[in-house]
Amino acid sequence: MDTRGAATNVSYNIDYNVLEVVENEEKYIGLVEFxxxxxxxxxxxILFKVSLKMEGVFxxxxxxxxxxxFNDLLELNGIALYLI
Incomplete structure (x- = not known):
């Protein structure tokens, strides 16, 4: 297929998931996937596909x-990752 001069269409899908939240007497630990x-x-x-998953611990x-x-802050940090 001759692709010279043809327009390239690039699409993005960005999301996050809160994978786990652990609670004990001293601290909360939250795992977020971007x-x-x-x-x-x-x-x-299709010219190319890229799929990237990163995890962060709070x-x-x-x-x-x-x-x-803490859960509200975890969600907020998940959304803030979009801005990076």
Missing amino acids: IVDVKAKIKKA IGNAKKLDFKH
Whole structure:
């Protein structure tokens, strides 16, 4: 297929998941997964696909914030990863 001069269509899908939250007397530990999928096409042919998953761990002091607040911050940090 001759692709010279053809427009390339690039699409992105960005998402995150909170994979796990562990609570004990001293701290909360949250695991967040950040997902990026990129696909480039020329006409109907796929030029390339890239799928990237990164994980981040967040720790909060259970004596200074409650569990709900920690979960809210975990979600906020998951969303903030979009801006990087």
